[in-house]
Amino acid sequence: MDYQGVLEEVAAHAKPLVRQGKVADYIPALERVSPDRFGIALADINGDVYGVGDWEVPFSVQSVSKAFSLALVLAEGDQSIWERVGREPSGTPFNSLVQLEWEHGIPRNPFINAGALVVTDRLQTLTGDASTAMLDFLREESGNPDIGFDRAVAGSEADHGDRNAALAHFMASFGNLENPVPSVIEHYFWQCSIEMSCRDLATAGGFLARHGLRADGSRLLAARDAKRINAVMLTCGTYDAAGEFAYRVGLPAKSGVGGGIVAIVPGRCTLCVWSPGLDARGNSVAGAAALDHFTTLTGWSVF
């Protein structure tokens, strides 16, 4: 497969759509980013990486981090997380509160904000410093020691974090947090603020295409856990658009309001696309179009 040629064709198809989306502004520091950015990277299972456009420019990973924090908790050998978070699509926006009350403080899945807060809480218990553990993990898996936090974004999230704080307090009232709310939301904001490029994210997500193995053949996750993460990405990774995304693209994927989407072709490669303009559900417009075109051109989907 001529990966570079495919990526160039995908970029030519999707880049004209960048202005159709709207850059997230509910976290004011995210609004600084130009809507014209577009990058896409592909890391094959041998670790070779290909890319087009702004594929080496760091951006705010936001909720793409949720796939990695779940992986890190499962890599610690912790299955108890599944008693505290479900694995059903929510059908509601990523920061919605409505289901939590009648579902007794158990979030529908780990990829909406409520679920990710529970995962962060567990990671905090397991490591004593959830955000540093995540940063170290992402540096290691991407092979890029220069990855860091964006202090301005983390601060901006905290300044406008009432909704996440409300989710965390509400879950705490049901006894579904182990650590104090201020500490859980602080680590969650720092994790979301991590800056990575498409190259970094495609490389770091390689273990999900390799059934849990790192590029050097060592095992990060049980194959069963890699399968489970991919399954939850497919059904819940793009929030209340997961059905539409599976219909169009047919790959496990995790999006973030920074405009990044990581998608997995199990047994073949990991993709990351970035374009900051979002649709109404918080997914990158040009990013989803790029992945749609990629699976059309290659015929590679999980179906």
Ligand SMILES: NC(=O)CC[C@H](N)C(=O)O
């Ligand atoms: N969907 C997202 O990327 C949301 C992440 C963002 N940090 C928030 O908590 O609102």
